[in-house]
Amino acid sequence: MSESCTSNCSSCQQDCASRKSPQDMIEPAHSMSSIKKVIGVVSGKGGVGKSLVTSMLAVLFNRRGYNTAVLDADVTGPSIPKIFGIHTGINTNEWGMLPAKSKTGIEVMSVNLLLENENAPVIWRGPVIAGAVKQFWTDVIWSDVDYMFVDMPPGTGDVPLTVFQSLPVDGIVIVTSPQELVSMIVSKAVNMAKMMNIPILGIVENMSYFQCPDCGKITSIFGESRIDSVAAENGTKVLGRLPINPELARLCDDGVLELFEGDWLNQGADEIEKTLPITK
Numbered sequence: 001m002s003e004s005c006t007s008n009c010s011s012c013q014q015d016c017a018s019r020k021s022p023q024d025m026i027e028p029a030h031s032m033s034s035i036k037k038v039i040g041v042v043s044g045k046g047g048v049g050k051s052l053v054t055s056m057l058a059v060l061f062n063r064r065g066y067n068t069a070v071l072d073a074d075v076t077g078p079s080i081p082k083i084f085g086i087h088t089g090i091n092t093n094e095w096g097m098l099p100a101k102s103k104t105g106i107e108v109m110s111v112n113l114l115l116e117n118e119n120a121p122v123i124w125r126g127p128v129i130a131g132a133v134k135q136f137w138t139d140v141i142w143s144d145v146d147y148m149f150v151d152m153p154p155g156t157g158d159v160p161l162t163v164f165q166s167l168p169v170d171g172i173v174i175v176t177s178p179q180e181l182v183s184m185i186v187s188k189a190v191n192m193a194k195m196m197n198i199p200i201l202g203i204v205e206n207m208s209y210f211q212c213p214d215c216g217k218i219t220s221i222f223g224e225s226r227i228d229s230v231a232a233e234n235g236t237k238v239l240g241r242l243p244i245n246p247e248l249a250r251l252c253d254d255g256v257l258e259l260f261e262g263d264w265l266n267q268g269a270d271e272i273e274k275t276l277p278i279t280k
């Protein structure tokens, strides 16, 4: 082991005796947890709607009768509690931390639930951030979860990589927006998932178009979508296309996303349900 070892084999090229395989780096969940499927939601950069898509998928699976949870691994930009209107802290018992619950029963854990002031910035270095996410997995009692959606930190840097390697992710959903250099960003996320042997469930294109509420005319504000060809080039599926929708932004701002109406992600949810079925 070199003197500068950070114990993060994912970002080190050395083939030393202490090197761990990706499987060895997975942390065991809390002994009282039961989590059947873990789905990571990733994006190439921040602000493309990753948290919105994570939350909408959780709502859809909850509506389908599954016990659903969201682990907010986007530690420096935690927006999940706000989207679900959760402003209280979390409870603990003698065995560990208990996740907060949304109005419809979705379990949520986020660093924002641990801060005294939810507007305080989280100014932590990478290993501390990754450590916090690991603790959300190891120290929280997720008692009976069918589908856990993990709002991953954006990008393909060290923190998302460590998070990926610590949690037993069953599949990932990639969120992009048409403004991104879609092809390159998607390829990077696809390659990262492939290197880690994590199946890619598909891509969601957010802010894909705008539909006029008066006349119904669809405008591709950021140019024609290339998501179908990008998905095909990368050997993956399109799970859905979300419009720019002021109502969605309002529901997020008001903390009541659970009230959203719209079938944009239904087909994607069918696809995920089929690929990662729950056996009760």
Ligand SMILES: Nc1ncnc2c1ncn2[C@@H]1O[C@H](COP(=O)(O)OP(=O)(O)OP(=O)(O)O)[C@@H](O)[C@H]1O
Binding pocket: 043, 045, 046, 047, 048, 049, 050, 051, 052, 053, 074, 077, 078, 079, 154, 206, 207, 242, 243, 244, 245, 246, 248, 249, 250, 252, 253
């Ligand atoms: N399709 C949409 N229609 C309207 N508003 C949207 C849409 N997608 C996202 N937004 C708004 O854009 C903002 C950013 O979205 P979100 O927090 O989901 O992005 P993110 O990719 O998770 O960002 P970060 O990585 O910084 O957390 C939010 O205020 C959200 O309500």
